Amino acid sequence: MAQPRADAPSKIILAESDLHRVVDRIAHQILEKTSGATGTVLLGIPTRGVPLAHRLAARIHAFEGVEVPVGSLDITLYRDDLRLKATRALGRTELPPGGIDGLRVILVDDVLFSGRSVRAALDALNDVGRPSSVQLAVLVDRGHRQLPIRADYVGKNIPTALSESVKVTLTETDGADEVKLLGGLS
Amino acid sequence: MIKHLRSAADLDAATATLILDTAAEMAALSGREVKKLPALRGRTVVNLFYEDSTRTRISFEAAAKRLSADVINFSAKGSSVSKGESLKDTALTLQAMGADAVVIRHWASGAPHRLANWVDGSVVNAGDGTHEHPTQALLDAYTMRSRLGRLDGLRVAIVGDVLHSRVARSNVLLLTTLGAQVTVVGPPTLIPLDVAAALSEKTQVSFDLDAVLPDSDVVMMLRVQTERMQDSYFPSAREYSRRYGLDVSRLAKMPEHAIVMHPGPMNRGMEIAPEVADSPRSTIVEQVANGVSVRMAVLYLLLGGK
Amino acid sequence: MAYLIKGVSILGAAPTDLFIKDGVIAAPFEGAEVVDAGGLVALPGLVDVHTHLREPGREDAETVETGSRAAALGGYTAVCAMANTSPVADTAGVVEQVWRLGREAGLVDVQPIGAVTVGLAGKQMAELGAMASSAANVRIFSDDGFCVADPKLMRRALEYVKAFDGVIAQHAEEPRLTEGAQMHEGEVSTRLGLTGWPAVAEEAIIARDVLLAEHVGSRLHVCHVSTAGSVEVLRQAKARGVRVTAEVTPHHLLLTDELAAGYDPVFKVNPPLRTRKDVEALRQALLDGVIDVVATDHAPHAVQDKECEWAHARPGMLGLETALPIVLSIYGPQWELIADRMSRAPARIAGLAGHGGDLTVGSPANLTLVDPSARRVVDPSELASRSRNTPYAGMTLPGRIVATFLRGEATVLDGKAVK
Numbered sequence: 001m002a003q004p005r006a007d008a009p010s011k012i013i014l015a016e017s018d019l020h021r022v023v024d025r026i027a028h029q030i031l032e033k034t035s036g037a038t039g040t041v042l043l044g045i046p047t048r049g050v051p052l053a054h055r056l057a058a059r060i061h062a063f064e065g066v067e068v069p070v071g072s073l074d075i076t077l078y079r080d081d082l083r084l085k086a087t088r089a090l091g092r093t094e095l096p097p098g099g100i101d102g103l104r105v106i107l108v109d110d111v112l113f114s115g116r117s118v119r120a121a122l123d124a125l126n127d128v129g130r131p132s133s134v135q136l137a138v139l140v141d142r143g144h145r146q147l148p149i150r151a152d153y154v155g156k157n158i159p160t161a162l163s164e165s166v167k168v169t170l171t172e173t174d175g176a177d178e179v180k181l182l183g184g185l186s
Numbered sequence: 187m188i189k190h191l192r193s194a195a196d197l198d199a200a201t202a203t204l205i206l207d208t209a210a211e212m213a214a215l216s217g218r219e220v221k222k223l224p225a226l227r228g229r230t231v232v233n234l235f236y237e238d239s240t241r242t243r244i245s246f247e248a249a250a251k252r253l254s255a256d257v258i259n260f261s262a263k264g265s266s267v268s269k270g271e272s273l274k275d276t277a278l279t280l281q282a283m284g285a286d287a288v289v290i291r292h293w294a295s296g297a298p299h300r301l302a303n304w305v306d307g308s309v310v311n312a313g314d315g316t317h318e319h320p321t322q323a324l325l326d327a328y329t330m331r332s333r334l335g336r337l338d339g340l341r342v343a344i345v346g347d348v349l350h351s352r353v354a355r356s357n358v359l360l361l362t363t364l365g366a367q368v369t370v371v372g373p374p375t376l377i378p379l380d381v382a383a384a385l386s387e388k389t390q391v392s393f394d395l396d397a398v399l400p401d402s403d404v405v406m407m408l409r410v411q412t413e414r415m416q417d418s419y420f421p422s423a424r425e426y427s428r429r430y431g432l433d434v435s436r437l438a439k440m441p442e443h444a445i446v447m448h449p450g451p452m453n454r455g456m457e458i459a460p461e462v463a464d465s466p467r468s469t470i471v472e473q474v475a476n477g478v479s480v481r482m483a484v485l486y487l488l489l490g491g492k
Numbered sequence: 493m494a495y496l497i498k499g500v501s502i503l504g505a506a507p508t509d510l511f512i513k514d515g516v517i518a519a520p521f522e523g524a525e526v527v528d529a530g531g532l533v534a535l536p537g538l539v540d541v542h543t544h545l546r547e548p549g550r551e552d553a554e555t556v557e558t559g560s561r562a563a564a565l566g567g568y569t570a571v572c573a574m575a576n577t578s579p580v581a582d583t584a585g586v587v588e589q590v591w592r593l594g595r596e597a598g599l600v601d602v603q604p605i606g607a608v609t610v611g612l613a614g615k616q617m618a619e620l621g622a623m624a625s626s627a628a629n630v631r632i633f634s635d636d637g638f639c640v641a642d643p644k645l646m647r648r649a650l651e652y653v654k655a656f657d658g659v660i661a662q663h664a665e666e667p668r669l670t671e672g673a674q675m676h677e678g679e680v681s682t683r684l685g686l687t688g689w690p691a692v693a694e695e696a697i698i699a700r701d702v703l704l705a706e707h708v709g710s711r712l713h714v715c716h717v718s719t720a721g722s723v724e725v726l727r728q729a730k731a732r733g734v735r736v737t738a739e740v741t742p743h744h745l746l747l748t749d750e751l752a753a754g755y756d757p758v759f760k761v762n763p764p765l766r767t768r769k770d771v772e773a774l775r776q777a778l779l780d781g782v783i784d785v786v787a788t789d790h791a792p793h794a795v796q797d798k799e800c801e802w803a804h805a806r807p808g809m810l811g812l813e814t815a816l817p818i819v820l821s822i823y824g825p826q827w828e829l830i831a832d833r834m835s836r837a838p839a840r841i842a843g844l845a846g847h848g849g850d851l852t853v854g855s856p857a858n859l860t861l862v863d864p865s866a867r868r869v870v871d872p873s874e875l876a877s878r879s880r881n882t883p884y885a886g887m888t889l890p891g892r893i894v895a896t897f898l899r900g901e902a903t904v905l906d907g908k909a910v911k
Contacts, residue, residue: 074211077225077253077486087187087491089204090211127220274799294801295674295685296755315803317685355685384682 013140013158013166014179022155023052026137027059029153030106037066039132040104043073045121046091048110051172052139056108069096073107073128078120095128105131106152110168112138115149140179142166187487190309192298194320194359202364206328208483209476216252216479225490226255229286233259234276234301235312236292241450241474242312246289246321249481255489258283273297277304287489290314308488316350322449323356325480327364329469330404332476333445338365343398345371345430346408346457347419349378353449354408355385362386369402371395372430375419376410395430399439406447407432407457423456433459437467445469493525493901494518500529500861502851503827510534512857515900519853527905529861532894535831537569537858538816539838539847541632541661541739542715542787544808545571545602547593548586549578554792554878556590559812560599562790562877564903566812567860567893568600570839570847571790575607576637582607582618584626591628599903599911603842606630608649608660612638617649624656631843634661636715637762639697641667646701650710659737659841661713662701664722665763669693674803676749676764684752686802689764691719698722702729702736713841714738716789718763720773727782737841739787740774742811742818747771747883757798757805758883761791764807775822778833785838788815792879810882813875816862817889825864846899857900866892876909 014022034040037060044053050072057068074091082088107121118136125134137153142160156179158166164183169176188196197205215223231250233243243259250257262276273292280288287308290298295315302309313319331337342361348354348370361368362385369390370377382389392398399405410430412423420426427433432446440446446458446468454460463470497510507530511518540563546554556573563571573590575581581590587604594602606623610616612635623630633653640646640662649660670693675681677688698714702725705712717723717738729736743761748768751759759765777783791808798805819830839848846856869888872880896904903910 077223077490082225082490083492085492087487090208090486092211093215123224127222128218272796272800292801294803296802299755300801315685316687352685355683378682379677379688380679380682384679 009183011181012178013181014156016177019139019177019179022139023055024059026153026155027056027063030056030137031060031064033152034104036064037068040068040106041096041100041131042068042070042106042108043100043125044070045107045109045117046072046074048168048170048173049108051170052110053108056137069098071095073121073124075117075120075124078123080116080120093124093128100125100129100131102130102132104133104135106135106137108137110139111166112136112141112151112154113144115145115147118149119147139168140166187491189488190298190302191320191484191488192302192309192311193318194323194356194363196320197360197363199363199365202324202327202360205324205480205483205487206331208487209324209328209479210332212482212486213476213479221252222254223252224254225486226250226253229255229489230284231255231257231287231289231485232280232283232285233257234262234280234288234290235260236262236290236297237313238263239291239313242291245474245477246312246481248478249485252478253482253485255485258285273300274304277301281305287485310484310488313352315352317352318356319352320356320360321477321481321484322353323360324484325473325477326357326406326447326449327360328476328480329447329473330445333469334403334443337361340366340403341369341401342366342404342406343369343371343402344406344408345395345432347376347410347414348372348381348408349376351408357406358385358389362388369398371398373420373426376414396436396439399436400441402440403444404447405432405440405444409449409451409453410457412453412456427456431457431459432462434461437462437465447473449473494521494523495897495900495902496524496526497529497534497861498526500532500534502534503831504533504825510851512897512900515857517851517853517855517857527895531865532861532863533825533827534851535567535827535860535862536835536848536851537860537896537898538567538834539842539844540568540571540788540790540812540815541713541785541838541842542636542741543571543573543790543812544576544792545573545590546792547577548589550794552878553794553797556593556602557597557599558876558878559790559792560594560597560602561909562810562812562875564599564896564898565876565893565909566814567816567862567896568812569858569860569896569898570601570603570842570844571812572603572605572632572842574636575605575634576612580607580611581605582610582612584619584622584628587623587628587630588626599909600898601844601847603844604628604630605632605634605636605661608633608635608640609645614638614641614645617645617652620649620653620658621656624658631656631658632661632713632841633658634663634715636661636663639663639665639667641697643700643704647704647708650705650712651708654710657843659711659713661715662697663715664694664697664701666693666696669696673764675752675760676766678749678767680749680752684755686752691721691766691770694719694763695721695725699725702726702734705736706732706734710735712736716741716744716763716787717774717777717783718744718766718770720770723773723777723782726777730782737784737837738782739785740778740783741787741789742815743809743883745771745774745778745786745822746818751883752802755802757800757802758809758881760802760805760807761809762807779829784833785841786815786819786833787838788812792877793881794879798881808881810875810877810879813877814870814882814884814889816893817868817891818884820864820891821889857897859897860893861895863892863894864890866890868892
């Protein structure tokens with residue numbers, strides 16, 4: 001897919017404070033939908049899903065004092081586009097000490113787009129254990145799904161053109177909290 | 187990413203580090219119940235072995251299978267004397283079978299280089315003659331890093347028949363690339379000429395094992411074949427063992443933290459005393475386990491992408 | 493056929509006309525076929541004291557005919573065919589066969605070399621006298637490919653051939669020091685993990701043999717000198733007056749052991765390619781006359797003997813068609829030097845009357861015409877040799893051999909073999 005050039009016009013979709021509010025809201029929704037987040041594990045998909053999962057856990061803890069275990073699930077080896085690109089370095093898979101068997105797993109990612117990453121994550125999950133159920137939380141849903149996949153928790157829906165791209169930066173990985181829309185015609 | 191792994195010299199520091207980091211992730215994944223990963227589904231890896239080496243072959247086979255590749259074992263035993271089908275014809279056969287990678291073990295130095303001219307897929311050197319064995323060096327480096335936490339500045343002594351050792355050549359190249367200080371130690375007859383100029387200017391040479399031991403973080407003992415005696419490289423197994431064998435008293439001269447390595451198979455009582463081989467400071471069993479993770483990393487990085 | 497070679501420069505001198513008739517250089521006459529030789533240099537026909545023609549035995553790699561054609565195209569009018577054929581040229585019968593095949597091909601004079609020992613086995617002296625008095629008139633004897641390592645046998649051979657003014661051409665390689673050897677022993681062999689062929693294995697034999705030759709007052713010829721140390725041994729021996737001559741190959745004058753790095757056996761040769769320092773010493777030695785001749789050691793090999801593992805491959809490389817261009821690329825148009833080292837001196841060593849002479853009226857018309865300004869990219873598929881194992885593929889070399897005449901008959905015209 002053609003990536004917008006670095007000097008392409010960009011528009012800030014979520015500024016720092018918006019992003020924090022959105023995370024708070026997802027945390028509340030998780031608490032609400034899971035009756036207090038009991039029996040729940042957050043698994044972040046590297047790279048930016050991992051700090052997001054940790055933030056959600058921290059906010060849940062702040063709101064209700066519940067400790068939700070957090071882990072990471074690398075999907076690189078499960079991707080369906082491995083051979084279309086140069087070899088990718090692996091991310092880390094680290095399950096919480098209690099594992100995931102019999103628990104509700106919430107996968108956390110920054111952007112939901114084609115759904116292929118989530119498909120890979122479901123395959124990867126299948127190889128590491130048997131959760132009782134799986135949910136999906138994303139910071140941004142930009143549409144254009146290519147697989148029958150939807151998110152349970154969405155921070156913000158952003159209608160986009162295929163020529164555009166959504167860039168999420170987080171303090172932990174990129175030094176700043178922000179969501180930008182790059183490219184397009186504007 | 188590089189296409190072939192024919193020599194440790196194919197690897198710069200960044201690529202070598204990427205392999206070791208990837209191996210660490212692979213090792214973490216291998217602890218789980220389902221060991222198989224889908225990354226190389228539909229890819230074919232051929233193990234082309236002109237020499238018997240069960241341990242290396244099964245290590246590569248396990249690595250390829252854990253990544254879901256199809257594995258074909260092709261044992262082409264032909265000695266240098268009785269020449270069977272030529273390497274080129276075998277290569278054309280493998281090419282026709284659609285091999286995405288050929289892992290080759292051969293008695294002739296440079297056979298992987300020749301093979302790479304005749305196949306489109308990746309070539310992985312699993313030991314060629316008295317030349318190199320790069321995945322062994324990678325697993326050794328991996329073992330050192332996981333035991334001692336670093337490679338940069340690590341003092342490594344490689345002891346024994348350096349002249350005929352493919353393990354030694356690959357280790358000197360790889361370890362110096364990664365910043366270790368390597369000293370090759372052995373009788374002068376078994377240290378190749380111009381070794382520093384040939385492999386790495388940073389390589390040091392010593393004929394005195396006892397002088398090197400107190401300043402070593404890693405002591406890697408090489409297998410010494412007793413046949414070398416017949417060729418006057420040293421007078422007797424007993425003299426060799428006394429001068430260059432690692433026994434308990436020599437182990438005591440090493441720093442507390444220092445480790446003992448051996449690529450196997452060992453000649454217990456010759457280059458290494460049984461008590462040393464079985465001591466907690468020996469990494470010999472770990473080396474075998476790490477071999478699978480390192481080879482998974484190599485296969486994934488060579489074959490995983492476009 | 494009578495020719496007028498018009499406007500040719502003899503050894504770089506001012507252009508002149510050269511008449512050829514009845515096999516000799518003739519005084520001016522009318523009615524000759526004119527060969528326009530403007531810009532071309534005439535050299536006495538080149539003589540190679542070290543050629544492998546492979547017949548009998550390995551006709552898939554080369555035959556006397558194909559090798560003769562390659563020689564003529566390289567500017568040669570005589571080649572000495574090495575004895576390591578199958579069967580070995582260790583009897584009058586085999587040398588006469590090779591000699592006769594050469595005559596039938598008629599492109600160069602093929603002068604067989606006889607084996608020193610039966611079957612090149614280094615054990616028992618072959619019937620040197622029978623080969624000398626055969627129709628082939630053998631004068632050079634060599635076990636080339638193998639060293640006459642036994643010092644007593646070498647001494648006897650050196651002595652024995654005095655009876656018919658023969659010479660022993662030694663392949664200097666101490667066999668115990670080169671067991672399993674694959675390439676020059678040094679930095680590169682250490683890196684490549686290939687068993688080394690130490691320079692001293694050559695130097696020790698040359699040192700021994702010049703002492704033996706001095707002791708018995710015989711002639712000695714040293715094949716394919718390849719090391720700086722050998723040059724020093726020869727320099728000292730010659731200064732003492734030992735009757736020793738020596739050859740160097742074009743590849744040892746040009747190529748180094750670094751070329752083995754890709755394990756392509758086209759660069760595998762015996763003695764092996766050495767270091768830059770050796771190359772420099774050999775170049776100087778040829779200039780000084782410490783080394784007397786350039787010899788090709790033309791060694792054709794079938795494809796399967798080179799398209800394989802380095803250790804499996806046979807040693808040797810093609811040389812006849814590229815020798816003069818390589819010498820030109822190194823020394824430039826030093827025509828006197830070239831004529832001496834590639835024609836006169838080798839003809840003298842091989843005892844080939846009629847070759848290596850001056851191009852004066854009455855001399856046999858053995859000569860070659862070279863265009864020194866032309867440049868050519870070596871394309872293995874264009875070579876006349878039956879084999880393709882040239883190490884110079886893709887190299888651009890100066891000099892094109894335009895015509896070659898053997899006893900007044902053109903063997904090459906317009907850069908093409910006449911037959």
